Amino acid sequence: MSDRYSRQTLFTPIGEKGQELISRKHVLLIGAGALGTGNAEALVRAGIGKLTIVDRDYVEWSNLQRQQLYHEADAANRMPKAIAAEKRLKEINSEVNVVAHVMDVTTEEIEQLVQGVDLILDATDNFDTRLLVNDISQKYQIPWIYGACVGSYGLSYTIFPGKTPCLNCLLETVPLGGATCDTVGIISPAVQMVVAYQMTEALKILVEDEEALRNKLVSFDLWKNQHTAINVNRAKKESCKSCGSHPTYPYLSAGSHTKTAVLCGRNTVQIRPPEPKKLHLDQLAETLKKQGGEIDLNPFLLNFKMGDHRMVIFKDGRVLVHGTKDIAEAKNLYHRYMG
Amino acid sequence: MKLHINGENVEVPSSISSVTELLAHFELQDKVVIVELNHDILQKENHAQTNVSDGDRIEIVHFVGGG
Numbered sequence A: 001m002s003d004r005y006s007r008q009t010l011f012t013p014i015g016e017k018g019q020e021l022i023s024r025k026h027v028l029l030i031g032a033g034a035l036g037t038g039n040a041e042a043l044v045r046a047g048i049g050k051l052t053i054v055d056r057d058y059v060e061w062s063n064l065q066r067q068q069l070y071h072e073a074d075a076a077n078r079m080p081k082a083i084a085a086e087k088r089l090k091e092i093n094s095e096v097n098v099v100a101h102v103m104d105v106t107t108e109e110i111e112q113l114v115q116g117v118d119l120i121l122d123a124t125d126n127f128d129t130r131l132l133v134n135d136i137s138q139k140y141q142i143p144w145i146y147g148a149c150v151g152s153y154g155l156s157y158t159i160f161p162g163k164t165p166c167l168n169c170l171l172e173t174v175p176l177g178g179a180t181c182d183t184v185g186i187i188s189p190a191v192q193m194v195v196a197y198q199m200t201e202a203l204k205i206l207v208e209d210e211e212a213l214r215n216k217l218v219s220f221d222l223w224k225n226q227h228t229a230i231n232v233n234r235a236k237k238e239s240c241k242s243c244g245s246h247p248t249y250p251y252l253s254a255g256s257h258t259k260t261a262v263l264c265g266r267n268t269v270q271i272r273p274p275e276p277k278k279l280h281l282d283q284l285a286e287t288l289k290k291q292g293g294e295i296d297l298n299p300f301l302l303n304f305k306m307g308d309h310r311m312v313i314f315k316d317g318r319v320l321v322h323g324t325k326d327i328a329e330a331k332n333l334y335h336r337y338m339g
Numbered sequence B: 001m002k003l004h005i006n007g008e009n010v011e012v013p014s015s016i017s018s019v020t021e022l023l024a025h026f027e028l029q030d031k032v033v034i035v036e037l038n039h040d041i042l043q044k045e046n047h048a049q050t051n052v053s054d055g056d057r058i059e060i061v062h063f064v065g066g067g
Ligand SMILES: [Zn+2]
Pocket: A165, A166, A167, A168, A169, A170, A236, A237, A240, A241, A242, A243, A244
């Protein structure tokens, strides 16, 4: 065990001192999809002190091509990603304190999650959550690292409060769903490339080597053999509502998060109850069976199939309605079966 | 017209005159983008009136949501 991190400590910019720092740090990782599993595995192997991993979804067969912590049984059993990731991560490194949450991250959750956190890693698939992360990062002065990919393309940027522009400065407008709902597929090397960019910047922050940070917005297309890095310091805006001189943190105000969301490229609508619940899934399963549906149950969620519709119900009361992008139709089904 | 885009030499139709037209050529008009022209980052509101000409070095980064 003693030489577990020897190849990392032999690397001069980290060294024994850096390793000691890494072992005392807490990273919050939001999302346990492709980028999330890649970053989580790298952090845990590197000996991070504590890793909190949060995800709202469960493992499906289409995830296995690139989401490196999951295997066939996780897909067959529809394991929540956070739970499946936690199990595998603890097998990889039992010294790390891994904490998993199966939840949708909005205003209330994020305030709790960031307590005592040194760095936030973005592995989400949507800009609503990223702008929420961006605001909380500014409010508590916690750095975060944006990463995203689609097809053979990917990009990353490190947001350091007080030093760099924030995501709100760079975007100016929230990208519309249609323009970012990615339905063109993804190859795993694009994921790994973004993970490499995010993880390297993460290591620099964790060992407190801020001089070494890249300071540029980086993007690449592995299939088209393109690579670019832009210094965006000039994009920082005094008037920015997230990082400017009079911040209001617009994305932290509760109203900006709806209780329903269409999941990007998934033909799925998520519905959240007004308050998180603690459902007794086995009792609910009995009730739903009486209505003639097909039920599968695991300790974390219930899969319910009725005619052309399928719903996945989590213990906290969240429901994923599959087979529709229509919020009204999804709500209709939700109320029919969930009351 | 020859441009140097994201590290590659690219030939684009000479009918393209502005950054906005260039973005449309690459079907990036609906994306949120950051454009750097000859090492200067452009403000988004200036894309339409900023001209591109032969030999320009242009970096284009567009934001995507997937992860
Ligand atoms: Zn800002």
